[in-house]
Amino acid sequence: MGIPLYNRLKKQSHREIAALQDLVVDAVYAAQENAVLHGGTAIWRCFQGQRFSEDLDFYFKPKESFKESLGNKLKSLNAEITKFRKTSNAIYAKVKSDRTEISLEIALRSFGKPVASEYEKADGAFIDVFTPTAEELLIEKLSAYKNRKLVRDVFDVYFLSRVVDEKKIREKISGTLKELPRPIDEQNLKNIVISGAIPSFDQMTEKIKARLST
Numbered sequence: 001m002g003i004p005l006y007n008r009l010k011k012q013s014h015r016e017i018a019a020l021q022d023l024v025v026d027a028v029y030a031a032q033e034n035a036v037l038h039g040g041t042a043i044w045r046c047f048q049g050q051r052f053s054e055d056l057d058f059y060f061k062p063k064e065s066f067k068e069s070l071g072n073k074l075k076s077l078n079a080e081i082t083k084f085r086k087t088s089n090a091i092y093a094k095v096k097s098d099r100t101e102i103s104l105e106i107a108l109r110s111f112g113k114p115v116a117s118e119y120e121k122a123d124g125a126f127i128d129v130f131t132p133t134a135e136e137l138l139i140e141k142l143s144a145y146k147n148r149k150l151v152r153d154v155f156d157v158y159f160l161s162r163v164v165d166e167k168k169i170r171e172k173i174s175g176t177l178k179e180l181p182r183p184i185d186e187q188n189l190k191n192i193v194i195s196g197a198i199p200s201f202d203q204m205t206e207k208i209k210a211r212l213s214t
Contacts, residue, residue, distance in 0.1 A: 004124030008194060014052050016100040018122040021045075023077045024056055024095050024104060025119065025129065031069035035060045036111040036130045037119070038140065043156050046117040046131050047163065051155055052192045055103045059111040062091070134164045142176050151183035151201070152192060158204040161211040170212060177213055180205050 009015045021041065028035050037046070040053030063069070071081050079097035086092075091106040114130035121127060132140065138160040145153035182201055190198045199207075 002124070004122065005120055006122040006124075009052070010194070013100075015122065016098075017054055017102055020079065020095065020097050020100045020102050021056060022121045022123075023074065023079050023097065024102065025127070027070055027073040027077060027079075028056075028058060028104075029129065030073045031066050032060050032062055034110075034130070035106075036114045036132065037117075038111075038132050038137065040152060040156060042117070042129075042131045043137055043141075043160065045119045045121075046129065047134060047137070047160070048120075049156065049159050050194050050196060051152060051159070052194055053152075055105065058104075058106045059109060059114075060106065061108055061110055062106065134160055135169045138164050139169060139172060142173055145180070145183075146176065149181055149184045151186050151189045154180065154183060154201065154204055154208075155189060155193070155199075158199065158208055161208050164212075166212050173212060177209055180208075 005018060006015050009018060025037070036059040037056070038059060039055070039057035040049075040051065041056055043049040044051060044053045067081075067084060074080055074095060077097075079095055081093055082096045082101065083094040084091070086108075089108050091104075091108065093104040093106075094101055095104055111130075111132065115133055116128055117131040118126045119129040131137070138157055141153050141156045141160065144150075145157065186201050
């Protein structure tokens with residue numbers, strides 16, 4: 001058995017966030033069994049990514065009882081909802097336990113054909129969740145990078161480029177790969193990579209293009 005995730009994280013604040021994420025994931029699936037986890041935390045927990053991710057992002061159309069069910073489950077886990085705002089297309093919430101607080105964002109739409117994925121918990125155990133495929137996550141992250149130019153997104157693309165079936169996505173991403181702008185926060189990468197060397201933007205884009213370009 002490998003080293004538990006909790007012990008692989010260097011910062012105590014990251015360990016506490018990871019533990020709270022696990023409680024929230026449990027609570028979300030208790031309240032909404034068809035929830036689809038996506039974004040950076042899905043890549044980290046379900047695809048063995050090497051980047052720490054703080055927020056939880058889901059796709060689903062919530063039941064009418066979702067907020068109440070989520071709050072009750074979190075209360076039983078010694079956590080609480082501190083913010084809950086619903087718009088026409090999303091829910092933005094914050095959940096707190098002791099001194100740790102994380103953000104929860106839910107896109108109010110169903111996701112086409114999610115796959116069952118193993119989510120690694122902080123204690124080393126695994127639970128089943130639903131996620132997009134690695135290819136869908138890569139396309140999602142390329143779109144996010146184009147919009148906000150954060151280094152975490154290009155690192156996620158760099159990581160996923162190792163594990164995707166490039167034949168499935170080459171046509172969809174070929175135009176996007178031609179010219180990737182530099183991130184606005186490149187120096188931040190060293191704070192969120194969990195282990196290993198910290199690649200530069202140029203090193204990452206060189207590998208991405210080599211792996212995914214025709």
